[in-house]
Amino acid sequence: MQVSGLIGNTGTFAGVDLAALVAREGTPLYAYSAPAIRERVRALRAALAGMDAGIRYAVKANGNGAILRLLAEEGAGADIVSGGEMQRALRAGIAAADIVFSGVGKTDAEIDAALAAGIGRFNVESRAELDAIQRIAAARGCTAVASVRINPDVDALTHAKISTGKAENKFGVSIAEARGWFDAKAQWPNVRLDGLHMHIGSQLLSLDPVREALARMAAFWKELAAAGHDIASIDVGGGLGVRYRDGEQAPDAFDYAALIREALHGFAGRILVEPGRWLVAEAGVLLSRVLLVKRGEARRFLVLDAAMNDLLRPSLYEAWHDIVRIGDNTGCERLAYDVVGPVCETGDTFAQNRELPRCEAGDLVAILGAGAYGASMASTYNSRPLAAEVLLDDGRYALIRRRQDFDAMIADERPADEWRSA
Numbered sequence: 001m002q003v004s005g006l007i008g009n010t011g012t013f014a015g016v017d018l019a020a021l022v023a024r025e026g027t028p029l030y031a032y033s034a035p036a037i038r039e040r041v042r043a044l045r046a047a048l049a050g051m052d053a054g055i056r057y058a059v060k061a062n063g064n065g066a067i068l069r070l071l072a073e074e075g076a077g078a079d080i081v082s083g084g085e086m087q088r089a090l091r092a093g094i095a096a097a098d099i100v101f102s103g104v105g106k107t108d109a110e111i112d113a114a115l116a117a118g119i120g121r122f123n124v125e126s127r128a129e130l131d132a133i134q135r136i137a138a139a140r141g142c143t144a145v146a147s148v149r150i151n152p153d154v155d156a157l158t159h160a161k162i163s164t165g166k167a168e169n170k171f172g173v174s175i176a177e178a179r180g181w182f183d184a185k186a187q188w189p190n191v192r193l194d195g196l197h198m199h200i201g202s203q204l205l206s207l208d209p210v211r212e213a214l215a216r217m218a219a220f221w222k223e224l225a226a227a228g229h230d231i232a233s234i235d236v237g238g239g240l241g242v243r244y245r246d247g248e249q250a251p252d253a254f255d256y257a258a259l260i261r262e263a264l265h266g267f268a269g270r271i272l273v274e275p276g277r278w279l280v281a282e283a284g285v286l287l288s289r290v291l292l293v294k295r296g297e298a299r300r301f302l303v304l305d306a307a308m309n310d311l312l313r314p315s316l317y318e319a320w321h322d323i324v325r326i327g328d329n330t331g332c333e334r335l336a337y338d339v340v341g342p343v344c345e346t347g348d349t350f351a352q353n354r355e356l357p358r359c360e361a362g363d364l365v366a367i368l369g370a371g372a373y374g375a376s377m378a379s380t381y382n383s384r385p386l387a388a389e390v391l392l393d394d395g396r397y398a399l400i401r402r403r404q405d406f407d408a409m410i411a412d413e414r415p416a417d418e419w420r421s422a
């Protein structure tokens with residue numbers, strides 16, 4: 001689905017008039033299309049049909065409870081990386097058994113809480129973590145279920161900051177180390193080590209690295225099975241890329257599923273996939289007002305009321321997001337703008353030299369592809385309160401996060417008027 005086409009000159013998204021929406025809810029405003037999210041999760045399920053496969057949505061992409069609830073209604077479980085994400089997933093009605101816990105640095109308290117909740121599986125990323133899970137599960141008198149996160153040492157051909165499957169990355173362990181764990185698994189009697197996991201990176205636009213990594217993991221599964229190890233689960237991770245730019249090619253869910261089907265042919269256990277971005281990115285827009293147009297010596301700046309604190313991706317990864325002006329753009333003169341926010345950093349730039357229809361103060365623009373890693377990575381930098389979020393469905397909208405007010409932003413701060421010794 002091409003979101004820019006959906007918005008086009010009509011100014012509507014999921015049947016909702018965006019100008020009327022922001023007149024009520026203000027800007028900056030995150031708006032997500034419920035039908036677009038449903039369409040994605042259903043498409044993925046259809047592509048995976050015929051395999052015993054479960055979707056474990058990566059909560060980090062967008063952890064808003066309403067989004068999680070929507071995905072839970074569509075049968076998705078959750079991939080979490082913190083105790084906070086576990087709370088969100090459980091609160092949204094995702095069954096503990098459908099939660100997998102990934103991440104290189106789980107605290108004892110998080111492991112304990114996950115065991116208490118009865119989550120489905122830990123994706124273990126180091127021997128120290130395996131030891132910790134053993135210790136905590138033994139103290140609880142329970143058995144933890146675990147997969148080893150393999151680092152297949154494959155270049156995911158994505159941005160270096162979101163590449164996770166090379167040997168020099170902090171994630172997972174080598175196949176050689178994992179082999180040692182399976183050989184010595186009696187050392188961890190309170191851990192049922194019966195799964196493999198991988199996640200080589202995010203925003204993957206080529207499936208070739210996934211094919212390569214899966215081949216390595218599948219060969220390891222076969223080796224383990226031949227050695228008598230019962231492998232009940234293979235988790236292929238997330239990472240499926242999306243179109244941030246009109247005309248960009250992104251992988252197709254059916255091609256992705258075909259690749260998994262082929263690599264894991266003959267596997268009798270459960271297959272898990274952990275998409276985040278692919279399910280929600282293109283279903284979200286960040287709506288923002290043009291504060292002013294500024295003619296610099298060298299550039300023409302379009303200064304928005306949204307900034308890097310609201311959507312960090314362009315500043316952090318120099319990521320491209322399509323930007324559209326809401327309204328009738330037919331026959332409009334087009335000009336090149338540097339689209340920036342009000343934050344006091346030169347990096348607070350959404351786009352450079354971007355051709356857009358001529359804009360004026362007060363115009364409304366939509367930054368596309370903002371449904372994933374947008375609100376979830378927002379901060380209050382420059383003391384800018386967190387933006388509101390709305391879910392759109394069939395011409396209606398629900399406010400799923402209120403705009404943060406100033407009092408809420410500083411609520412946990414204290415003056416240094418009470419000193420304690422430590």
Ligand SMILES: Cc1ncc(COP(=O)(O)O)c(C=O)c1O
Nearest residue numbers: 058102202238239274275276277
């Ligand atoms: C372990 C794990 N699973 C799944 C994901 C989801 O990634 P994406 O949003 O690229 O699908 C991530 C983030 O990259 C991750 O670290």
Ligand SMILES: N[C@@H](CCCC[NH3+])C(=O)O
Nearest residue numbers: 060162202203313372373
């Ligand atoms: N936050 C990143 C993706 C990281 C994925 C999490 N492992 C992005 O916006 O593209």
